[in-house]
Amino acid sequence: QVQLVQSGAEVKKPGDSVIVSCKASGYTFTGYFIHWVRLAPGQGLEYMGWINPKGGTKYMQKFQGRLTMTRDTSSSTVHMELNWLTPDDTAAYFCAGEASPKAFHLWGQGTLVTVSS
Amino acid sequence: QSALTQPPSASGSPGQSVTISCTGTRSDVGGYNYVSWYQQHPGKAPKILIYDVNKRPSGVPGRFSGSKSGNTASLTVSGLQAEDEADYYCCSYAGSSNPYVFGTGTKVFVL
Numbered sequence: 598q599v600q601l602v603q604s605g606a607e608v609k610k611p612g613d614s615v616i617v618s619c620k621a622s623g624y625t626f627t628g629y630f631i632h633w634v635r636l637a638p639g640q641g642l643e644y645m646g647w648i649n650p651k652g653g654t655k656y657m658q659k660f661q662g663r664l665t666m667t668r669d670t671s672s673s674t675v676h677m678e679l680n681w682l683t684p685d686d687t688a689a690y691f692c693a694g695e696a697s698p699k700a701f702h703l704w705g706q707g708t709l710v711t712v713s714s
Numbered sequence: 715q716s717a718l719t720q721p722p723s724a725s726g727s728p729g730q731s732v733t734i735s736c737t738g739t740r741s742d743v744g745g746y747n748y749v750s751w752y753q754q755h756p757g758k759a760p761k762i763l764i765y766d767v768n769k770r771p772s773g774v775p776g777r778f779s780g781s782k783s784g785n786t787a788s789l790t791v792s793g794l795q796a797e798d799e800a801d802y803y804c805c806s807y808a809g810s811s812n813p814y815v816f817g818t819g820t821k822v823f824v825l
Contacts, residue, residue, distance in 0.1 A: 632814070634760075634816075636754075641717060641803060641816060641817070641818050641819040642752070642754075642760065642803050642805075642816040642819065643816065644805075644813075644814040644815065644816055647813065655810075655813060657715075657812055657813075658715075658811075658812060691759055691760070693760075697765060697766075698748070699746075699748035699750070699765075699766075699807045699814075700748070700750040700762060700765035700766065700805075701750065701752070701760070701762060701805070702762050702765070702771060704759040704760055704761070705759065706759055707758075707759050
């Protein structure tokens with residue numbers, strides 16, 4: 598079936614980097630933009646940026662300089678790398694597929710990233 | 715870019731209706747007909763309920779409906795059921811520079 602499956606939970610120290618992966622299946626990989634959204638404890642959903650599996654990325658200004666999204670078309674997987682982690686980056690990170698314009702119809706299960714010294 | 719404003723909580727008894735507002739600016743909610751709504755249960759991924767202001771994806775019950783007036787969008791849940799107790803978020807497209815903004819979220823309680 599159509600789904601996005603994310604990599605497992607991560608525990609990192611301040612200053613580290615983390616890579617979260619999101620593997621697409623059940624549809625043509627290049628058909629949907631993939632977006633990244635996070636949910637920190639006690640906070641609301643926060644939009645991070647998108648990657649076009651055909652090429653191209655857009656990051657929210659808040660993450661410019663420490664966020665990188667890449668794709669591997671051979672494995673239908675996108676990766677989200679966040680550098681220079683701080684405890685404020687502790688959150689569940691979700692990938693989401695844009696199956697119709699400007700809406701997130703398909704979601705990964707989420708990946709918990711914990712940043713603690 | 716500031717988050718869209720939602721009430722922190724809303725509540726209703728089973729069978730009643732609740733309406734959640736989502737207030738932005740003419741740069742986001744008021745400027746585009748690209749408002750979507752998501753339901754999120756604790757520990758789960760968000761689920762889309764409404765897109766393009768008032769369209770329902772297949773499989774979403776008809777008791778969920780969306781609308782927009784000016785800079786404010788709304789989600790109405792009619793015929794509340796116990797499983798509707800969850801967090802609800804609106805989201806709006808906001809242009810190519812900072813493309814999306816979410817609402818602050820509303821916790822719905824079914825009394």
